[in-house]
Amino acid sequence: MPWPGILLTSRTAEELEAKGRVSSHSAIEELSILSAFAPDQLWVHDQLAISYRELEMPEKEIEECEAIIKLCPDDHQALLRLGILYFREGRHAKGLEIYERLKPIQPLLADELIGHYGAYKPFTT
Secondary structure (H helix, E strand, O other): OOOOOOOOOHHHHHHHHHHHHHHHHHHHHHHHHHHHHOOOOHHHHHHHHHHHHHOOOHHHHHHHHHHHHHHOOOOHHHHHHHHHHHHHOOOHHHHHHHHHHHOOOOHHHHHHHHOOOOOOOOOOO
16 A cells, blocks of 8 residues: 555556556666676665565565675665675675674664575565
8 A cells, every 4th residue: 555544456466556557667777787887876765676576586686785785885774774685695704794794883774684594584475
């Protein structure tokens, strides 16, 4: 539901979701062009990561978070997000590396991150 307290028909909600996906895809296209011309622009990678999150594309979101960390290694929030993504995607060793990195400098963020350990749920048929 896009707005709290507003009830939408399922058709209206589906239409809004579809429009949101189209917008996110358009944003990714534009931001990818910008990234090619300005690969060191932090905000471009941040916006790409947000768009990939909205489209539930975790591997691409991971790539953008890794680019953010490469450009700004002390961005603790980006480290947290990357660690969470690693755990959710079953990349536990990578997630634990982020945990060990955060633990001495941001213990509260490290505690939040370790709470996501084991969040991976593989697709089963």
